[in-house]
Amino acid sequence: MRNLDETDLEILSLLAENARLPYSEIGDTVGLSGPAVSDRVKRLQEAGVINNFTIDISRSQLRAGVPVFIQLEIPASAHETVRERLRNADGVEHVFVTSEGELWFYARVEAQNVRMWIDSLLDDIEIQDYSVTLVDELEWTPAIDGVEFALTCAECSNTVDNEGETTRIDGEIYHFCCPSCLARFEERYQRLEEGV
Known part of the structure; x- marks a missing residue:
């Protein structure tokens, strides 16, 4: 590649x-x-x-409710469960995980029912704290200008250059910076498959 x-x-x-x-x-x-x-x-x-x-899609034209930005403080052990729940929840449009491990998300909900909505969505999760911020305006502008693109090695996370290799394993495409990373990845993948 x-x-x-x-x-x-x-x-x-x-x-x-x-x-x-x-x-x-x-x-x-x-x-x-x-x-x-x-x-x-x-x-x-x-x-x-x-x-x-x-x-x-202009969701403000289609979806009722007010836009809110919610910051959750939850135990690290609950992150994956909560992320999965948020991905599948009606009204949730974006989920973010900060470098500090905090979970934030943007949603549209009924203004008078925000607390009840959060409680029902996360009823079995230990919520340490959360904050709700009303969003006045939202602008989502995906762009690639000014960003340097590079593929990363699936084995060591180094940048893949023109010396790199690309392979398909079980229908997924993986990129590698060198043949040795490819060999290590394939070997580990095969061991994992045999262990299953």
Whole structure:
């Protein structure tokens, strides 16, 4: 797998602005043909750089309730359970985990029922404390400009450059910085499969 070049980054930037932009229009902008853009997008998908194409919905037009930002203080042992519950909860749009291990999330809920909603959502979780902040405005602007992209090695987390290797294992694509990392990963993966 070679490094992402300027054309790849420009294609990603255009798709971040409008995921429905025709490949021919992207090609006109970046100086490639539509099929060449299609090939690059397919390669970016196979490399796991593009996960899916989506739309930007104005949720304030569709969902009742007020926007709130909630910060939870919970035991570290409950994080994964709470994250899973938040991912599946109606009204929750974004979940964040800070570097300090705190769990924050953005949701739209009925103003008079915020406390009851949190209590019912996390009824069996020991909540040490939480705060609710009413959100006045929200702007979500995914962009790739000014960000340096690099694939990371699945084994050692180093940057994968043009000397790296990419392989598919059980349908998942993994990137490695060198053949030895690939070999170590495959060996460990095989041992885990045999132990199951």
